Amino acid sequence: MTAVRRLATVLAAPLLAFVVAGVVTSLILLMAGDSVSRFWDALFRMPDARNFVNIINNSVVLYLSGLAAAICFRMKLFNIGVEGQYRVAVFAAAVFAGQAWLPGYLNTAVAVLVAMLVGALWAGIAGLLRATRGVSEVISTIMLNSIAGTLVAYLLRQVGERRGETMTTTPLPRDSWVGGIPLIPGEASKVYGFAVLAVLAGVAYWLILNRTRFGFELRATGASQPAALASGVDVKRMVVMAMLLSGAVAGLVGMPLLFGTDHAYASTFQSGIGFTGIAVALLGRNHPIGIALGAIVFSFLIEQSNVLDIVAQVSPDVVVVTQGVIVMSVVIAYEVVRRYRNTAEQRGVARSMGGPSGKQETEGVVA
Amino acid sequence: MRRTVKITVALAAASLIATSCAQGDEGPEATQASEDICETAEGDGPQIGLAYDVGGRGDQSFNDSAYEGLKQAVEELDATCTEAEAGPGENDATREERLRTLADEGFDPIIGVGFIYSVAAQNVAKEPDYRDVNFAVVDGFAEAPNVANLVFAAQEGSFLVGAAAALKTEVGHVGFVGGVDGPLIQSFEAGFVAGVEEVDPSIQIDIKYLTQNQDEAVKGFENPPGGRAAANGMYESGADIVYHAAGKSGLGVFQAVESAGDGHWAIGVDSDQYKTVGQSQKPYILTSMLKRVDVGVQEYIKAVVEGDAPSGFVTYDLSSDGVGYSTTGGFVDDIAEQLDEYKQQIIDGGIKVPDTP
Structure with a gap:
């Protein structure tokens, strides 16, 4: 009985969220004068095999970005800077790997380390500013994003070569490319080989946060800074460490794209992954499995936006709005369910204790 | 404390809905029925697909010029058409998928408006399923036998x-x-x-x-x-x-x-x-x-219909009145x-x- 009930409360929030998101999206479509039924028909049109591959590939990238953001979120550090961090990192890795100083996969491996290092350093700037000068990481990471974009654009002009109307770094040597995994038989498009990297990062995230002292201290700092400080956690050091770690994971974000499809950093390299990652982390509630689900939901919507646009004549803007609505609904639904559960528990405790005196205590425990 | 949370959430939700309305409204406004040839065209000529980058129509310049060419071709050739638009933060895979979706829906020729479609068009055009589809990219630099790059001096x-x-x-x-x-x-x-x-x-x-x-x-x-x-x-x-x-x-x-x-x-x-x-x-x-993106688009569509689809670079310069001044x-x-x-x-x-x- 209690197991069923627990499952119900676990499932209640996401279900509520998606129902609310569906209703709100339909209302928006109505107001925009688009066809609601065509939207839902097209949205849930069975994707082709190649679309599944695209969804997985996009999820891999978004997952890494979500993880990077989640590391800091667990500590209540709002790292908005994944966008800039992955950008400088992938650019550095592309320039390094393009030189082909090392043979084959050694080149790949070192380039990935370069990306993690550069990402960590870039994030570390914000961490240091926060720890030593008390500069809000929200402000500094937003500014660092802007600086990263301009810096990379400038450097690309210095070291890049022209290809058509774009600038690009020297393409990677072919033996450093990371081949795809033929996940669906008979389908030409393949899943990024670096999908493995995302899985490993997810496992490492879970292990570090839940099975190490560092992870415990990080979560403790997130739960209550004064309490963590009182129990001997060096909060300043934790801020810097969390930013470095987050930046290192952010450095991985561009790797599947760089080694799997693009094989160079060009001025058309995908942008915005860092911002989407924030939403994905929120959607997944910073849980390694939750983030994966969030990444899949977002990738699914992105993949279907073409069908929506071409078949149902729904503007891709509506898809972006839908993503936003889903995130909002999830945040709100979890809050609603949490409160419902709180009052239910309070009532339960109050009943068993025969008075309203238990109320204060349970509130504290649950929160 | 709780109240402020509630108010913040309410405000955020309200502003989200408000901005989304504004965004959603933009669509029909920018593409009014009378202005939208693809909504009304009903010919049995070729089916033309046009793919824009982020923003799409309404710039009164580059994209609108491409649309103008599409419109003239549709009227002249009794064609039907559709327009697709990029979302923010795309990669080549997403753009490729847009071109494939257009091709799967039976559109041919397919024109990417902007050099951003170069790599995507090149990749899709080489795939076995799409070797017979005609692609063009405005300002493009794609290399495939069935892609034309409409470039302007x-x-x-x-x-x-x-x-x-x-x-x-x-x-x-x-x-x-x-x-x-x-x-x-x-x-x-x-x-x-x-x-x-x-x-x-x-x-x-x-x-x-x-x-x-x-x-x-x-x-x-x-x-x-x-x-x-x-x-x-x-x-x-x-x-x-x-x-x-x-x-x-x-x-x-x-x-x-x-x-x-x-x-x-x-x-x-x-x-x-x-x-x-x-x-x-x-x-x-x-x-x-x-x-004259309009001229480029229009001439390309006509050439495809006449079975004479160009390939490689089609240059529009002063001598062909592809560029000039008004x-x-x-x-x-x-x-x-x-x-x-x-x-x-x-x-x-x-x-x-x-x-x-």
């Missing part, structure tokens, strides 16, 4: 409006506002500067790009306030003519010239912008550099002779216009 047209600016300036000071600083827009700058210097090397030229960052297309090409600020700066520092190559951001340049008042001019780009600006701005549009408004009539002389020299090869600054 923008520097040649820019040279002529540069010469016009040099001949018309009263103070010896002109300006250039570019969208995104990259090879594409630099060819506009290079041509403009060469044109000005051909007439009078002592003229001062202010150059400003709205962004250096090539993936900030929105900041570069969808940013009228930025265009207005850049142009304002130039007029205030003494320039009297400003040429823009900044897509929709150019609309801000026109606002700036209007508030700068008499004695100031702006030069449009891509389409004949005198025709699309408001009445109050018309007196300030000296001329426009024409990049005369609507009559403000350059007095210097038309000189401009035509320059034009002839470029066509004859007497003047070589650089495409990089």
Whole structure:
């Protein structure tokens, strides 16, 4: 009985969220004068095999970005800077790997380390500013994003070569490319080989946060800074460490794209992954499995936006709005369910204790 | 505390809905039924697919020009069509998927509007399922037998409006506002500067790009306030003519010239912008550099229908009237002779216009 009930409360929030998101999206479509039924028909049109591959590939990238953001979120550090961090990192890795100083996969491996290092350093700037000068990481990471974009654009002009109307770094040597995994038989498009990297990062995230002292201290700092400080956690050091770690994971974000499809950093390299990652982390509630689900939901919507646009004549803007609505609904639904559960528990405790005196205590425990 | 949370959530939700309405409304407004040939076309001719980059139609310049070509082709050939638009933050895989979806829905030819579709078109065109589909990319650099790159010698047209600016300036000071600083827009700058210097090397030229960052297309090409600020700066520092190559951001340049008042001019780009600006701005549009994307799109569709689909690079330059300058408004009539002389020299090869600054 209690197991069923627990499952119900676990499932209640996401279900509520998606129902609310569906209703709100339909209302928006109505107001925009688009066809609601065509939207839902097209949205849930069975994707082709190649679309599944695209969804997985996009999820891999978004997952890494979500993880990077989640590391800091667990500590209540709002790292908005994944966008800039992955950008400088992938650019550095592309320039390094393009030189082909090392043979084959050694080149790949070192380039990935370069990306993690550069990402960590870039994030570390914000961490240091926060720890030593008390500069809000929200402000500094937003500014660092802007600086990263301009810096990379400038450097690309210095070291890049022209290809058509774009600038690009020297393409990677072919033996450093990371081949795809033929996940669906008979389908030409393949899943990024670096999908493995995302899985490993997810496992490492879970292990570090839940099975190490560092992870415990990080979560403790997130739960209550004064309490963590009182129990001997060096909060300043934790801020810097969390930013470095987050930046290192952010450095991985561009790797599947760089080694799997693009094989160079060009001025058309995908942008915005860092911002989407924030939403994905929120959607997944910073849980390694939750983030994966969030990444899949977002990738699914992105993949279907073409069908929506071409078949149902729904503007891709509506898809972006839908993503936003889903995130909002999830945040709100979890809050609603949490409160419902709180009052239910309070009532339960109050009943068993025969008075309203238990109320204060349970509130504290649950929160 | 709880109340503030509640209020914040409510406010956030309200603003989200409000902005989404605004966004959603933009669609039908920008693509009114009478304005939207693809909603009404019902011929049994070819099915044409057009794919834009972020922003799509409504820039009164590049994308609208492509649409104009599509419209003419549809009317002429009894065709049907559809338009697709990119979302923010895409990669080549997403763009490829857009082209495939169009092809799967039976559209052929498929035209990508903007060089951003080059790699995607090249990849899709080589896939076994799509080898028989005809693709074109405006400003493209794709290499596949069934892809045509419709490229424009923008520097040649820019040279002529540069010469016009040099001949018309009263103070010896002109300006250039570019969208995104990259090879594409630099060819506009290079041509403009060469044109000005051909007439009078002592003229001062202010150059400003709205962004250096090539993936900030929105900041570069969808940013009228930025265009207005850049142009304002130039007029205030003494320039009297400003040429823009900044897509929709150019609309801000026109606002700036209007508030700068008499004695100031702006030069449009891509389409004949005198025709699309408001009445109050018309007196300030000296001329426009024409990049006939419409002609390119229309001719390409016609060629495909006639079974004569081009491949590789199809260049539109002064000699084929693929680029040029507009005369609507009559403000350059007095210097038309000189401009035509320059034009002839470029066509004859007497003047070589650089495409990089």
